[in-house]
Amino acid sequence: MLATLNAPISENSLQVVYEYPESLSPVVTHYCPGCTHGIAHRLLAEALDELGLREKTILVAPVGCSVFAYQYFETDGCEAAHGRAPAMATGLKRVQPDKTVVTYQGDGDLVSIGAAEILHAAARGENITTIFINNAIYGMTGGQMAPTTLPGQKTTSSPFGRNTTMTGNPIRMSELLANMDGSAYIVRRSLHDVKNIRKAKKAIITALKVQMAGLGFSMVELLSSCPTNWSIQPEKALEWIEDNMVPYFPLGDYKVRDEVNGL
Amino acid sequence: MAKGTIVINQDRCKGCGLCPTVCPQNVIFMADDVLNAKGYHPATLVDPDEQCTGCAICAVICPDVCITVYRETPAKKHAPALA
Numbered sequence: 001m002l003a004t005l006n007a008p009i010s011e012n013s014l015q016v017v018y019e020y021p022e023s024l025s026p027v028v029t030h031y032c033p034g035c036t037h038g039i040a041h042r043l044l045a046e047a048l049d050e051l052g053l054r055e056k057t058i059l060v061a062p063v064g065c066s067v068f069a070y071q072y073f074e075t076d077g078c079e080a081a082h083g084r085a086p087a088m089a090t091g092l093k094r095v096q097p098d099k100t101v102v103t104y105q106g107d108g109d110l111v112s113i114g115a116a117e118i119l120h121a122a123a124r125g126e127n128i129t130t131i132f133i134n135n136a137i138y139g140m141t142g143g144q145m146a147p148t149t150l151p152g153q154k155t156t157s158s159p160f161g162r163n164t165t166m167t168g169n170p171i172r173m174s175e176l177l178a179n180m181d182g183s184a185y186i187v188r189r190s191l192h193d194v195k196n197i198r199k200a201k202k203a204i205i206t207a208l209k210v211q212m213a214g215l216g217f218s219m220v221e222l223l224s225s226c227p228t229n230w231s232i233q234p235e236k237a238l239e240w241i242e243d244n245m246v247p248y249f250p251l252g253d254y255k256v257r258d259e260v261n262g263l
Numbered sequence: 264m265a266k267g268t269i270v271i272n273q274d275r276c277k278g279c280g281l282c283p284t285v286c287p288q289n290v291i292f293m294a295d296d297v298l299n300a301k302g303y304h305p306a307t308l309v310d311p312d313e314q315c316t317g318c319a320i321c322a323v324i325c326p327d328v329c330i331t332v333y334r335e336t337p338a339k340k341h342a343p344a345l346a
Contacts, residue, residue: 013335013336014267014268014317014333014334014335014336015333015334015335015336016331016332016333017267017317017319017332017333017334018319018322018330018331018332019331019332020328020331021328024328028275028301028327029327031326031327032277033277033278033279033280033303033326034277034279034280034281034326035326036326037326038325038326038327038328039324039325039326042326042328193285193324194285194320194323194324197323197324198323227279233280234279234280234281235280235281235284238281
């Protein structure tokens with residue numbers, strides 16, 4: 001009813017240039033206002049729509065803020081134990097090689113407890129696609145320090161800023177996985193402005209095409225915001241990504257096999 | 264005459280305020296006097312001069328997929344003006 005506050009539309013003269021993706025469930029997500037998880041969900045849904053993969057996709061949800069991801073996509077889905085999404089995806093893909101298997105993981109899930117699973121999935125060259133949401137913090141549990149937390153960044157478990165002498169340095173996962181012989185397509189993109197969001201969508205489409213062509217492991221790392229746990233406004237959070245995260249996690253293509261360019 | 268328009272699903276909107284920051288025509292505002300069912304001030308289109316071009320930039324940044332974008336079809340010569 002509130003939508004009627006907008007100007008009425010004469011459908012005859014106008015064509016729809018943007019509407020709700022078919023692969024996204026018509027429910028309201030539980031994400032906080034301004035959380036870029038919503039953008040990442042939409043990009044993945046649009047990519048599935050454009051490639052016509054909706055009915056043959058299995059989404060493996062992680063533990064973390066995106067724990068309910070299987071409810072938000074009109075695809076098959078299942079929930080993995082914390083960090084074990086690549087292991088579950090490995091099994092699914094090997095049993096049903098005609099399906100598209102996508103894991104959607106955050107940085108606490110993928111870089112911390114699930115580091116071994118993702119490394120070995122990439123090393124084995126499992127033919128799966130991973131969407132990796134890097135927001136430099138543990139979102140679901142209340143903003144604790146993650147393996148990707150920047151040096152000096154304040155979190156609830158590092159209230160004076162991350163001390164790299166005591167807690168080590170952030171892990172750059174894309175660079176790490178690019179060194180694995182089994183990986184085919186490893187890129188890092190950001191969701192901090194419209195231009196980069198469009199680039200991210202192209203990368204997700206390419207990653208899914210890599211899986212369809214059976215070239216090996218593909219991953220798209222997306223730098224994301226967490227306005228609630230960073231304790232800043234959504235708009236400022238996007239600026240924070242650009243000012244602080246992008247210099248530490250440089251955007252770019254870390255591994256693109258020659259065959260990928262032909263897709 | 265407007266070249267396009269948007270419809271904001273204000274019941275889905277969480278009032279994050281990202282779409283007004285990216286709108287090149289500055290026709291999206293947060294409705295400070297309206298609350299939706301979830302208790303947020305939703306984004307709203309205020310476009311009396313019909314400046315919206317239907318560029319869809321707001322839809323690209325929207326984290327909650329609230330925005331449907333319409334653009335005029337050049338092919339239809341007898342298209343009526345926006346109501």
